[in-house]
Amino acid sequence: MAFHDTLRDFQRSQQSLLCIGLDTDQAKLPGTLSGRPDAVLEFNRQIIEATHDLVCAYKINLAFYELLGEQCWSLVRETLALIPEGIITIGDGKRGDIGNTSAYYARALREGYGFMASTVNPYMGTDAVGPFLQDPDHGVFILALTSNAGARDFQHLRTRTGPLYEVVVRKARGWNTRGNCGLVVGATRPHQLRRIRQLAPSMPILVPGIGAQGGDLRRAVRYGCDRYGEMGIFTASRSVLYASSGADYASKARAAALALRDEINTLRGLR
Amino acid sequence: MAFHDTLRDFQRSQQSLLCIGLDTDQAKLPGTLSGRPDAVLEFNRQIIEATHDLVCAYKINLAFYELLGEQCWSLVRETLALIPEGIITIGDGKRGDIGNTSAYYARALREGYGFMASTVNPYMGTDAVGPFLQDPDHGVFILALTSNAGARDFQHLRTRTGPLYEVVVRKARGWNTRGNCGLVVGATRPHQLRRIRQLAPSMPILVPGIGAQGGDLRRAVRYGCDRYGEMGIFTASRSVLYASSGADYASKARAAALALRDEINTLRGLR
Numbered sequence: 001m002a003f004h005d006t007l008r009d010f011q012r013s014q015q016s017l018l019c020i021g022l023d024t025d026q027a028k029l030p031g032t033l034s035g036r037p038d039a040v041l042e043f044n045r046q047i048i049e050a051t052h053d054l055v056c057a058y059k060i061n062l063a064f065y066e067l068l069g070e071q072c073w074s075l076v077r078e079t080l081a082l083i084p085e086g087i088i089t090i091g092d093g094k095r096g097d098i099g100n101t102s103a104y105y106a107r108a109l110r111e112g113y114g115f116m117a118s119t120v121n122p123y124m125g126t127d128a129v130g131p132f133l134q135d136p137d138h139g140v141f142i143l144a145l146t147s148n149a150g151a152r153d154f155q156h157l158r159t160r161t162g163p164l165y166e167v168v169v170r171k172a173r174g175w176n177t178r179g180n181c182g183l184v185v186g187a188t189r190p191h192q193l194r195r196i197r198q199l200a201p202s203m204p205i206l207v208p209g210i211g212a213q214g215g216d217l218r219r220a221v222r223y224g225c226d227r228y229g230e231m232g233i234f235t236a237s238r239s240v241l242y243a244s245s246g247a248d249y250a251s252k253a254r255a256a257a258l259a260l261r262d263e264i265n266t267l268r269g270l271r
Numbered sequence: 272m273a274f275h276d277t278l279r280d281f282q283r284s285q286q287s288l289l290c291i292g293l294d295t296d297q298a299k300l301p302g303t304l305s306g307r308p309d310a311v312l313e314f315n316r317q318i319i320e321a322t323h324d325l326v327c328a329y330k331i332n333l334a335f336y337e338l339l340g341e342q343c344w345s346l347v348r349e350t351l352a353l354i355p356e357g358i359i360t361i362g363d364g365k366r367g368d369i370g371n372t373s374a375y376y377a378r379a380l381r382e383g384y385g386f387m388a389s390t391v392n393p394y395m396g397t398d399a400v401g402p403f404l405q406d407p408d409h410g411v412f413i414l415a416l417t418s419n420a421g422a423r424d425f426q427h428l429r430t431r432t433g434p435l436y437e438v439v440v441r442k443a444r445g446w447n448t449r450g451n452c453g454l455v456v457g458a459t460r461p462h463q464l465r466r467i468r469q470l471a472p473s474m475p476i477l478v479p480g481i482g483a484q485g486g487d488l489r490r491a492v493r494y495g496c497d498r499y500g501e502m503g504i505f506t507a508s509r510s511v512l513y514a515s516s517g518a519d520y521a522s523k524a525r526a527a528a529l530a531l532r533d534e535i536n537t538l539r540g541l542r
Contacts, residue, residue, distance in 0.1 A: 061372055066376065070341075108334070123394040153393075
């Protein structure tokens with residue numbers, strides 16, 4: 001089944017557009033886990049157990065795991081093994097390289113780690129993105145307009161056919177021949193998110209930045225969803241993971257996730 | 272010492288602008304290594320032993336190692352440990368993320384793996400690149416104009432102030448406040464390389480694509496070097512690593528590297 005269908009079906013059955021970013025930072029773990037050699041994995045386990053019925057997806061930003069050196073590979077694999085069947089798993093590595101090399105990144109993300117979807121940087125163009133798109137089951141989220149301040153440096157540059165991020169969106173539309181290409185658009189850019197949704201009415205849009213980065217959830221949901229109130233994936237990381245630094249971190253994470261899921265559902269008119 | 276000075280000094284003492292990309296592909300290893308559990312490391316060891324007096328740098332493209340899963344971390348670390356002191360080591364990961372996350376990638380490349388330099392994707396702008404630039408000892412090569420066909424999709428786009436890659440080059444010039452910022456420009460784009468060298472007369476330029484990708488070495492050297500015939504780093508991977516698929520792979524790799532080093536030196540008027 002093409003990734004878009006898998007995503008839509010699961011968002012419906014789960015009644016959630018929430019994604020939690022498992023960007024687990026050793027320096028921010030609750031004191032109750034300190035000193036444990038398996039602290040990161042145990043934290044991920046507790047967060048997943050406390051939130052898995054509330055999310056459509058978990059996203060793992062590989063930077064947080066690469067920092068842990070030789071543990072990276074097994075930690076990511078073991079974390080993915082904790083995620084119940086059906087939930088979308090997104091490998092957020094923002095990779096991209098010349099074609100033959102990008103194929104290795106795609107295999108590492110898809111077959112090695114075993115993610116159901118990946119984020120990809122578009123700067124190097126079609127052959128950098130292509131290997132990720134080959135398998136219709138695998139979702140590919142192209143960075144269009146990111147949530148950070150530096151997005152202004154290049155992504156907003158005017159070209160003859162609109163700002164660079166619009167050129168990327170139109171290109172990504174063309175890359176979506178197998179029903180598995182999506183976009184990344186930061187929640188901190190509601191005006192542009194609206195425009196991008198117009199340009200790509202049915203593609204999934206991964207929208208980071210709704211938590212600690214301060215994006216406007218109301219407009220993110222309004223503009224990020226398709227006309228059925230679906231296909232937006234709204235990602236919070238720090239605001240859920242570190243809702244409490246005490247022993248109650250998992251229940252507080254659940255409360256934060258529940259509030260976000262419900263708020264997103266209210267905003268999209270589901271309840 | 273700032274990275275630019277380290278590079279220049281070493282290029283002079285080594286009398287070489289050649290970089291070998293240790294993009295070791297398990298599927299292409301010579302038959303004599305087949306079945307050995309340490310085949311990739313042993314191949315790297317033989318290549319490094321056969322070529323280390325001929326190069327100014329080794330570049331490791333992380334895609335080739337990430338594909339190997341849990342071996343990735345130790346293989347890269349052990350390969351770096353085989354490289355003699357003084358030779359520049361470049362971690363080619365083309366990373367880039369929002370500021371706080373990019374800082375983790377920068378630490379993984381610099382302190383984790385222990386590379387002396389990294390390649391970085393500029394699409395996410397200043398805060399994505401910033402953490403890599405903080406340590407003046409660490410070189411940062413910004414993707415400006417890449418060697419692949421997909422470079423045309425976005426990098427050549429016209430903006431008000433020139434094509435996107437020129438905007439990136441001008442931005443990178445501004446990022447070079449600590450003497451450690453460089454550029455990546457494919458050898459397959461000699462005309463644009465010339466223009467980029469004019470825009471950034473003293474920054475190091477990493478020039479991939481002189482081997483299997485068919486870049487024009489004569490023009491790459493002519494346009495990629497600074498006015499002293501230095502600060503270009505010309506990278507070959509497949510044409511050196513797989514110069515022979517037989518038991519003589521190391522001596523054939525040496526012969527290929529020697530020919531390239533000498534040709535580059537002739538072209539820059541050193542001999």
